[in-house]
Amino acid sequence: MTVFSSRQTEKLVTDKPTRLHRSVASSETAREINRDILLQTIHRHQPVSRADLARLTGLRASTVSVIIGHLIEQGWVLPGSLGHLPRGRRPTFVALNDKHVSLAIDLRPDHANLAVVDINGKILSRNTIPFSAPKGSRTEARKAIVKIARSARSLRAASRGRIFQGVGVSVSGRVDQTTHRMLFSANAPWAQIDLHKELSAVLQTPIEMENAANACLFAERWFGGFGDASNMIAISVSEGIGAGLLVDGRLLRGRDDMAGEFGHMPYDDRGPACGCGNTGCWETFASNRAGLRYYRELVPESRLASFQELLDRAAAGEIQALRAIDKMTAALARGLTMLSAGLAPEVIIIVGDCTALWSRICPVLESQLIAKSFTAHTPRVVPALEGDAARLRGAAALVLHKVLFRRAELE
Numbered sequence: 001m002t003v004f005s006s007r008q009t010e011k012l013v014t015d016k017p018t019r020l021h022r023s024v025a026s027s028e029t030a031r032e033i034n035r036d037i038l039l040q041t042i043h044r045h046q047p048v049s050r051a052d053l054a055r056l057t058g059l060r061a062s063t064v065s066v067i068i069g070h071l072i073e074q075g076w077v078l079p080g081s082l083g084h085l086p087r088g089r090r091p092t093f094v095a096l097n098d099k100h101v102s103l104a105i106d107l108r109p110d111h112a113n114l115a116v117v118d119i120n121g122k123i124l125s126r127n128t129i130p131f132s133a134p135k136g137s138r139t140e141a142r143k144a145i146v147k148i149a150r151s152a153r154s155l156r157a158a159s160r161g162r163i164f165q166g167v168g169v170s171v172s173g174r175v176d177q178t179t180h181r182m183l184f185s186a187n188a189p190w191a192q193i194d195l196h197k198e199l200s201a202v203l204q205t206p207i208e209m210e211n212a213a214n215a216c217l218f219a220e221r222w223f224g225g226f227g228d229a230s231n232m233i234a235i236s237v238s239e240g241i242g243a244g245l246l247v248d249g250r251l252l253r254g255r256d257d258m259a260g261e262f263g264h265m266p267y268d269d270r271g272p273a274c275g276c277g278n279t280g281c282w283e284t285f286a287s288n289r290a291g292l293r294y295y296r297e298l299v300p301e302s303r304l305a306s307f308q309e310l311l312d313r314a315a316a317g318e319i320q321a322l323r324a325i326d327k328m329t330a331a332l333a334r335g336l337t338m339l340s341a342g343l344a345p346e347v348i349i350i351v352g353d354c355t356a357l358w359s360r361i362c363p364v365l366e367s368q369l370i371a372k373s374f375t376a377h378t379p380r381v382v383p384a385l386e387g388d389a390a391r392l393r394g395a396a397a398l399v400l401h402k403v404l405f406r407r408a409e410l411e
């Protein structure tokens with residue numbers, strides 16, 4: 001049995017396969033990485049023949065055949081239709097077995113989104129559970145967990161015939177990947193309880209839990225169009241701001257898994273108090289909460305209840321709402337220029353409700369990144385696909401990532 005450390009299992013492989021193939025030390029690790037590359041390639045090109053897989057990955061045809069044989073045996077891949085070629089043998093195409101699904105849970109401070117997501121990232125069913133924000137009360141947090149579990153059971157019961165691989169949870173805070181404890185959650189209440197333990201107990205199944213921005217990077221690897229990028233930043237803009245950082249093909253963890261809290265970099269000391277205890281952090285200027293505050297400053301008598309309402313008003317052309325969004329976007333852009341200068345990403349993915357107004361915010365982000373760039377290269381800025389579905393796909397990707405690697409350990 002090959003035992004991989006948690007650091008190894010978290011490696012995100014996005015380099016060119018041939019380079020990776022040379023860089024790995026043991027044959028077990030090489031096989032694992034090659035299988036991972038094949039699964040990604042099948043996902044992108046399915047239905048696809050073994051010969052094309054060899055061509056697309058640069059792996060030997062015999063290696064492809066052995067690994068595909070294992071994947072078919074294990075039920076991850078299905079042999080499909082016969083291909084058509086001008087002459088010679090007709091190849092059998094293979095495709096991912098979309099009977100494999102995960103239950104994805106995206107935890108927000110005042111609601112949870114749940115979904116059944118298949119191996120191709122397709123959302124098959126979903127549900128939203130609102131609860132009163134349980135700040136300061138363990139009892140309220142536990143009540144919320146019971147509600148989530150009830151919804152999870154009904155989604156599962158309605159998905160008969162599917163093979164559940166596990167439960168993935170994305171949260172706004174940082175999660176220690178050894179103890180699974182929430183380490184830091186400036187805007188959400190979950191740090192007061194052992195969320196991982198209590199949620200696993202109520203759902204009666206092991207769960208994978210990860211910071212939402214990191215989860216979105218996993219989603220890009222599995223389901224997105226930037227699987228080849230080695231340097232990528234996912235910025236989650238919601239109640240606060242968090243970042244997931246892919247640097248030279250690796251997810252950056254930092255000490256205690258705390259890397260990525262750019263929302264708390266000092267932005268302007270004269271700014272508002274932040275949930276972290278400091279004042280004037282970037283997220284107090286560029287998060288959804290900041291957008292709401294800007295609107296209330298412009299329209300003090302307003303009774304705006306949610307960021308969604310602000311977006312709706314902006315989309316309807318209300319001038320104050322548009323001004324509030326523009327001010328938030330300007331602060332977002334300024335922070336992104338700092339990250340871009342420091343980390344040299346190829347792609348920046350914006351995850352958040354604000355992407356609903358992409359045609360308005362994108363030009364501001366792009367123009368600032370170009371204006372402040374001191375090299376010929378500026379990163380592409382893209383919205384995560386389908387708004388809030390990105391965090392659900394991220395939660396599902398956590399399960400796929402973990403399950404496939406765990407299978408490798410048990411062989």
Ligand SMILES: [Zn+2]
Pocket residue numbers: 186263264265274275276277278281
């Ligand atoms: Zn802060």
